[in-house]
Amino acid sequence: MEFNWNIETMSPKQYKIADYIQKNTHRVLLSTEQEIAEAVKVSIASVSRFWRIVGFKNLKDFKVHLSSQLEVSPAGKFKNVMRKVEDQELQHHTLSLSINHLYKTIEELSENSFQQTIELLSNANKVYIHCPGPSIGLGELMTYRMARFGIDIRLINKGGSELFESIMHLRDDDVFVLFGFIRLLPEAKVLLDYSKEIGTKTILITDQLVSDFTREADVVLFASRGEMRDFHSMIAPTYLIENLIIALGMKAKEDNVKRLNTLGMLRKRYSTDLPR
Numbered sequence: 247m248e249f250n251w252n253i254e255t256m257s258p259k260q261y262k263i264a265d266y267i268q269k270n271t272h273r274v275l276l277s278t279e280q281e282i283a284e285a286v287k288v289s290i291a292s293v294s295r296f297w298r299i300v301g302f303k304n305l306k307d308f309k310v311h312l313s314s315q316l317e318v319s320p321a322g323k324f325k326n327v328m329r330k331v332e333d334q335e336l337q338h339h340t341l342s343l344s345i346n347h348l349y350k351t352i353e354e355l356s357e358n359s360f361q362q363t364i365e366l367l368s369n370a371n372k373v374y375i376h377c378p379g380p381s382i383g384l385g386e387l388m389t390y391r392m393a394r395f396g397i398d399i400r401l402i403n404k405g406g407s408e409l410f411e412s413i414m415h416l417r418d419d420d421v422f423v424l425f426g427f428i429r430l431l432p433e434a435k436v437l438l439d440y441s442k443e444i445g446t447k448t449i450l451i452t453d454q455l456v457s458d459f460t461r462e463a464d465v466v467l468f469a470s471r472g473e474m475r476d477f478h479s480m481i482a483p484t485y486l487i488e489n490l491i492i493a494l495g496m497k498a499k500e501d502n503v504k505r506l507n508t509l510g511m512l513r514k515r516y517s518t519d520l521p522r
Contacts, residue, residue, distance in 0.1 A: 251300060251456055258458070259288045263296045265456035269350065269470070275312060279305055343472070347482040350470035354455060355486075362465045363490060366447050367392070368497045370421035373399040374412070376437055380480065381425035384451075384487050388423070391491045394509065395502050409433050418445030426452040427471060427478070430459045438462040451483065 251264050266286045267274050274282065279293045282305075286293075294304070302308040367373055373392065377385030382403065389401050402412045416422070422441050424434050441448045442462070450463035453471040460466045469483040495502050513522065 249300075253456060253458070253461070255299060256456075259286075259292045260296055260299055261456050261458060262286050262288065263293060264300070265454055268354075268455040271312065275309055344479060344481045347470040347472065347479050348485055351468065351482040351486060354468045354470075356467075359465050359467055360490075360493070363449050363467060364493045364497060366421045366449060366465065367397065367423075367490070367494060370447075371398070371417055371419040373397055373421050373423065374402055374416070375399065375423045376402045376434060377425050378403070378405070378431055378433065379427075380478070381427060381451075381483070384425060384480070384483055385423075387484070387487055388491070392494060394505060395494055395498070396505060397494075405431075405433055409436065413437065413440060416441065416444055416446050421447045421449065423449045423451065424463070425483075426450055426454070426459060428453065435459070435462075451486065453478075453483075 249264070249268060251268075253261065253264070256264065263282070263286050266282065270285075277285075279290050283290045283293045297304050297308055300308075302311065375385040375388055385401050385403075389399050392399050400412070402409070404412055422437055424430075424437060426434055430438075438448055438450075438459075439462075440446075447465075448463040449465045449467065450460065451467045451469060452460065453469055454460065455468055467486060469486045471478040471480070471482065
């Protein structure tokens, strides 16, 4: 559900409240201000002030508006699925959480942002990927698959001042993909700032729906990973990356089929020399 928050007027605490509401719309309908405050780890007074910031008298006024906007939707069906797997074995519990992350990701996915991403990646001179920590696997997946489509793609895993060795060659027709889960690392902030200065387009993949740093990128894609204190699943980010790869493959279908046919031919021809 779109709220169109005016995040420019929000404090850091209000960012957190807005992000929580965006991710837990149906739960908020049944919550008190105290429960919201405890979930976000802010004071009740901060929650009370929040409603006026976003144009409502109080929580009750917000709930009335929210109820009028919500209809019977896939969310209701999804809750039934969740009930069926409650109190079952670990793998079933994990499955329910994964379904939840996928559902939230699909619900918040902007088709416009997705298509913008495909256009930027397919037309880039070079694609650079900054994927710190647990996102390294996502960056490697993108690099491995997209290189097959003839895309010149570079993985950036350096930190600190060594980062400058990689970004000194950036051009205005390049594209930078950054992963910003929970928060942005100092390196990512530098990358966004310098890219903006020289005209390099940036794509930010994040698990934050509302934050100050989402305004810094040209395109933002959301992938659900869970709340701050949860185990952070990579199911939804992987789903998002795989869909980007498939869409890129379809962008120039005939050329990419030829490339893959060449790959198959090479594997077959040299199968005894370089077995898989």
